[in-house]
Amino acid sequence: MDGEPSIQKLSIQSDSSLTVEQAIANLQSEDLGLRVYAAWWLGRFRVDAPEAINVLITALSDEDDRTDVGGYPLRRNAARALGKLGDRRAVPVLIQALECSDFYVREAAAQSLEMLGDVACIPRLIELLNNQVPGTLPAREPPQLAQPFDAILEALGTLGAIDAVSNILPFLNHDVPRIQYAAARAMYQLTLNPEVASQYGDRLIQALNNDDLQLRRAVLADLGAIGYLPAADAIAQTLAENSLKLISLKGVLEKQLLHTTPPNLSNGAIKVMALMDDLL
Numbered sequence: 050m051d052g053e054p055s056i057q058k059l060s061i062q063s064d065s066s067l068t069v070e071q072a073i074a075n076l077q078s079e080d081l082g083l084r085v086y087a088a089w090w091l092g093r094f095r096v097d098a099p100e101a102i103n104v105l106i107t108a109l110s111d112e113d114d115r116t117d118v119g120g121y122p123l124r125r126n127a128a129r130a131l132g133k134l135g136d137r138r139a140v141p142v143l144i145q146a147l148e149c150s151d152f153y154v155r156e157a158a159a160q161s162l163e164m165l166g167d168v169a170c171i172p173r174l175i176e177l178l179n180n181q182v183p184g185t186l187p188a189r190e191p192p193q194l195a196q197p198f199d200a201i202l203e204a205l206g207t208l209g210a211i212d213a214v215s216n217i218l219p220f221l222n223h224d225v226p227r228i229q230y231a232a233a234r235a236m237y238q239l240t241l242n243p244e245v246a247s248q249y250g251d252r253l254i255q256a257l258n259n260d261d262l263q264l265r266r267a268v269l270a271d272l273g274a275i276g277y278l279p280a281a282d283a284i285a286q287t288l289a290e291n292s293l294k295l296i297s298l299k300g301v302l303e304k305q306l307l308h309t310t311p312p313n314l315s316n317g318a319i320k321v322m323a324l325m326d327d328l329l
Contacts, residue, residue, distance in 0.1 A: 069096050076104045081114045085123050092130025102136045109142045118189060121151045128154055132161025140167045147173050152188040156197035163204035171210045174201050178216050192225055199231035203274070206235030214239050227267050230256055234271040250277040257287045265289050273297035276304025278317045285324040298325050 067075075067090060075087035088108055091101045108127035115121055128146055131139035139161070146158035147170075155177065162170040176182055178201045187193045202220060205213045217239070220232035233249040233256075240246035254277075256268045266289055272280045273296055284297045298321055305318035314322075 069098055069101065072096070073098070073100050073104055076108060081123070084108070084111075085114060085126055088123055088126035088130050092126065092133040095133050095135075097134070102131070102134060102138055105131050105134070106139060106142050109146055119150060119186065121149065121154050124149065124151065124154045125157050128157035128161055132157075132164035135165065137165055137167055140165055140169060144170050144173050147177055148182055148184065150184055150186045152186060152194070152197060155185065156200045159197055159200040159204045163200075163207045166208065168208050168210070171205065171208055171213065174205055174208075175210070175213050175216055177201055178205070178213070178220075194225070194228075198223070198225075198228045202228070202231040202235045206238035207274070209239065211239055226256070226259065226261075226264055230264070230268055230271050234275055237275050237277070247279070250275065250279060253277065254280045254283045257283050262289065266293055269293050269297040273300030276301045278305065278321070281317075281321050281324055285328060291328045295325055295328055298328075 067087075069091075072087045072090050075083040076091070078084060088105060091105060105127045108123055109131070111121065111123045111127075114123035124146065128143060131143060143158045143162050143165070147155050147162075149155055149158070159174065159177070162174070173182075177185075177196050178198065180195050185196065187195045188197075198220060202217060205217065214236070217232050217235050220228055221236070223229050223232065230253060233252045237246050237249040237253075240249065250272075253268050253272050253275075257265055257272075257280075259265055259268070265287055269284060269287060269289060270293075272284055278301055281298060281301055284294055284301070287294060302318060302321045302325070305315050305321060309315050309318060
């Protein structure tokens, strides 16, 4: 198209070798398997081409690739990819995707809207959190949640949705622990009083002692997302993979670096860097 950058010609290696041109063509082919893979591939390699955004947006309304139980695998991959590509042209269609009957499309859309950082989605996210969007189906796997509450809560916290606080608070007592942790993460981000906010951060530190490894992994991600410095020692000592602990500590370090003027480093930043060195 006139005035737009040409499509990248370089091949990128994955399970097989594709060019961007081929992936975009595959996403428009009649072969559903190729289409689903192409949507994943474009997001995985964060392809910076206007044509990629256009075909992924189109894929979000696909009706051909539907499972026997009503899921939309192509839409799921397209929603995930659009968040990774970072183009806000995708925001309106991702907001619309929050109405999709497929639980996992809604989850992917909420996660991508969080990545894109556009506050226009906040009212619809609040409606979804309150389970007020008609036509949506619950997850098929236990505990068969009505909505992807953890993804919604995380998005609201990242987007600074102060008006959602009263809607988030009840989820601190949800039956599912990972949803409790997502609510604590959001409340930390949305609470203006640092002393009160620290209560939510401390709650996440305590959760690092959970017997369930999957939950400990989730909490590591939450603590990294909020950059909670008092959690640094607990993160380093958590019974989990060092790679995940390093990612979490990286989030804490990045938060510390926001408050320093290079080449000077805060004591907190120095401490976190030392903990990261010990894990390498």
